[in-house]
Amino acid sequence: MAVISYLDAISHALREEMRRDPTVFLMGEDIGVFGGAFKVTRGFIEEFGEERVIDTPISESGFTGAACGAAIMGFRPVVEFQFADFIACAFDQIVNFAAKCYYRWGIPVPVVFRGPSGGGFRGGPYHSQNPEAWFTHVAGLKVVQPSTPYEAKGLLKAAIRDNNPVIYLEHKHLYRRIREEVPDEDFEIPIGVADVKRDGTDLTIVTYGAMVHTCLGVAERLAAEGAEIEVVDLRSLAPLDKDTILASVSKTGKALVVHEAQLTSGIGGEVAAIIVESCWDALDAPVKRIGALDVPIPFSPTLEDAVLPSEGKIEATARELLEY
Amino acid sequence: MSRMNMVEALNNGLHLGMRENENVVLLGEDVGLLGGVFRVSAGLQETFGTDRVLDTPLSETGIIASAIGMALYGLRPIAEIQFADFAFPAFDQIINELAKYRYRSGNQLTTPVLVRMPVGGGVGGGLYHSQSPESHFAHTAGLKVVIPSNPYDAKGLLLAALREQDPVIFLxxxxxxxxxxAEVPDGAFTVPIGSARRVREGTDVTLICYGAMVPLAEDVARRAAEEQIQVDVLDLRSLLPLDIETVLASVQKTHRIVIVHEAPRTCGYGAELASLIVEKAFWSLDAPILRVTGFDTPFPYRLEKEYLPTSDRILDALRTTVAA
Incomplete structure (x- = not known):
């Protein structure tokens, strides 16, 4: 076991999978010679050569299409979008081609689309977005977002070995901030399984990605006052682990869904709707949601802090729910 | 007043809009010489010339990008995407450029582009000519999203959208x-964006729908009435902004909700709607909110009738909700 960062964990998973399976290769902007905008693939081109670590032109649609073609021919490409915001340029290739190919032809498209997502570090409207809900509405895609180095490694390995296209969103605010011990030996975290990060009996907070850490902070603070909050980390956004969500809410009777993406039509709506459909008799209070305000992510630090979910907002809503 | 179907009402609205304002231009694939694949723009090029009714290459990205440029220079472009399924190649232009211009420019620039696109199934179109992408756009701050269900609303919403200062996705x-x-006034009139319409008055359960589901909902409401279930049917007409007041007023009256849409269930617009209602009117609800939707698969060709919400599925949901 070594203590590694979230970013290292992603890097290790990629390197180990490339050593294990010669059909795994990487494509993306500046991932080779430069080692990636965030240095996730530093040293890769030296080890695996430029045929397996491909620097592409700045054309998300182009390299996504190329990766889908390679996947159909038996490869397992891992595509890096330099920022998840630019995945919108490849939207048609992902949604209309990769997601539907197996349904249309019975041909699997095992591509992993990695996208550094999320805000909180003054990236402005084009380097801070959380695009997950655009993809969780699309049948044929799996969508994951790890919150810890251990999960970052295990979920990426599972994604690469999956026969379906997987959107792997890595929160860039976690890259170097979160470190922990991660096993050196090979392991996978199954896609579709949530993780209860903190046990509690009074309120369930359902969240994922960087917000897991924010919500755990709130839970710790309120624990000092005697409130026991359960924090469910979804990890996998499509498919959703309904059983874990429903088991928790059945126990606590109250639910708060927190995500960093904008509120309207975000994943919080789906999670809340599922809870209401399936846990109605257990509910003691309305299911609440917290997301970013419905605006582009501002560049101004003051405004960005006001737009994104904060510990203060989460704590206030948690208190409100605890009082029911 | 004249009797018009939706195509005729839209065509009439486009003629009026272009006559009223010389800055209105129409661009899209086959909208000119052919008059549009559905003939919605028939006769417009003859009347207004090739400078105002432009046949474009097959490049949705190009169509939207050109429309944005035209709007920034004072024109009021109407961009037609031949099928909503093909909005995805233009997704980046729509969500990252069109939707964000006002915000990015500090309110100095607006992009009043009206993006028209035929949506939905029921015509044997298979997986690339049947999709309903509304929830992607509802998750995008900066856009308005409307969807008429009859010729009158189609014309009124179109003319209202042409007076907007912000981009409107017109489905x-x-x-x-x-x-x-239906009888539609020959002259100009508007249906305000952001106002829902009560299609049928009822006291037992509220059925919320939009677009092609509205006539189906009316049929189901008639069947339900034979079983003494009186259904309040709401046609949202506008998804963003949403007329939440009308929705909540109905909730206060019936205390029971069924939501219907064609799009896949997971992260569809129904999820947003259900969670909003729970947040704002939890204590008025007597039963869990049910959703009757398309399935989480690509849109099928052979199984279209099973995929789309049917009268029987909706009626079952109404019975379940009323019995709960």
């Missing part, structure tokens, strides 16, 4: 293009 349920006709 036209292609199944309804020629299935019904």
């Amino acid at each position: 036209e349920p292609k199944k309804l293009y020629r299935t019904t006709s």
Whole structure:
């Protein structure tokens, strides 16, 4: 076991999978010679050569299409979008081609689309977005977002070995901030399984990605006052682990869904709707949601802090729910 | 007043809009010489010339990008995407450019582009000519999203959208293009964006729908009435902004909700709607909110009738909700 960062964990998973399976290769902007905008693939081109670590032109649609073609021919490409915001340029290739190919032809498209997502570090409207809900509405895609180095490694390995296209969103605010011990030996975290990060009996907070850490902070603070909050980390956004969500809410009777993406039509709506459909008799209070305000992510630090979910907002809503 | 189907009402609205304001231009694939694949723009090029009705290459990205440029220079472009399924190649232009201009420019620039696109199934179109992408756009701050369900609203919403200062995604349920006709005023009138319409008055359960699901909901409400279930049917007409007041007023009256849409269930617009209602009117609800939707698969060709919400599925949901 070594203590590694979230970013290292992603890097290790990629390197180990490339050593294990010669059909795994990487494509993306500046991932080779430069080692990636965030240095996730530093040293890769030296080890695996430029045929397996491909620097592409700045054309998300182009390299996504190329990766889908390679996947159909038996490869397992891992595509890096330099920022998840630019995945919108490849939207048609992902949604209309990769997601539907197996349904249309019975041909699997095992591509992993990695996208550094999320805000909180003054990236402005084009380097801070959380695009997950655009993809969780699309049948044929799996969508994951790890919150810890251990999960970052295990979920990426599972994604690469999956026969379906997987959107792997890595929160860039976690890259170097979160470190922990991660096993050196090979392991996978199954896609579709949530993780209860903190046990509690009074309120369930359902969240994922960087917000897991924010919500755990709130839970710790309120624990000092005697409130026991359960924090469910979804990890996998499509498919959703309904059983874990429903088991928790059945126990606590109250639910708060927190995500960093904008509120309207975000994943919080789906999670809340599922809870209401399936846990109605257990509910003691309305299911609440917290997301970013419905605006582009501002560049101004003051405004960005006001737009994104904060510990203060989460704590206030948690208190409100605890009082029911 | 004249009897018009939806195609005729839209065509009439486009003629009026272009006559009223010389800055209105129409661009899209086959909208000029052919008059549009559904003939919505028939006769416009003859009347207004090739400078104002432009046949474009097959490049949705190009169509939207050109429309944005035109709007920034004072024109009021109407961009037609031939099928909503092909909005995805233009997704980046829509969500990252069109939607964000006002915000990015500090309110100095607006992009009043009206993006028309035929949506939905029921016409044997298979997986690339049947999709309902509304929730992607509802998750995008900066856009308005409307969807008429009858010829009158189609014309009124179109003319209202042409007076907007912000981009409007205008979804036209292609199944309804020629299935019904209604009396529509010959002159200009508007249906305000952001106002829902009560289609049928009832006291036992509220059925919320939009687009092609509205006539189906009316049929189901008639069947339900035979079983003494009185259904309040709401046609949202506008998804963003949403007329939440009308929705909540109905909730206060019936205390029971069923939501219907064609799009896949997971992270569909129904999820947003259900969670909003729970947040704002939890204590008025007597039963869990049910959703009747398309399935989480690509849109099928052979199984279209099973995929789309049916009268029986909706009626079952109404019975379940009323019995709960």
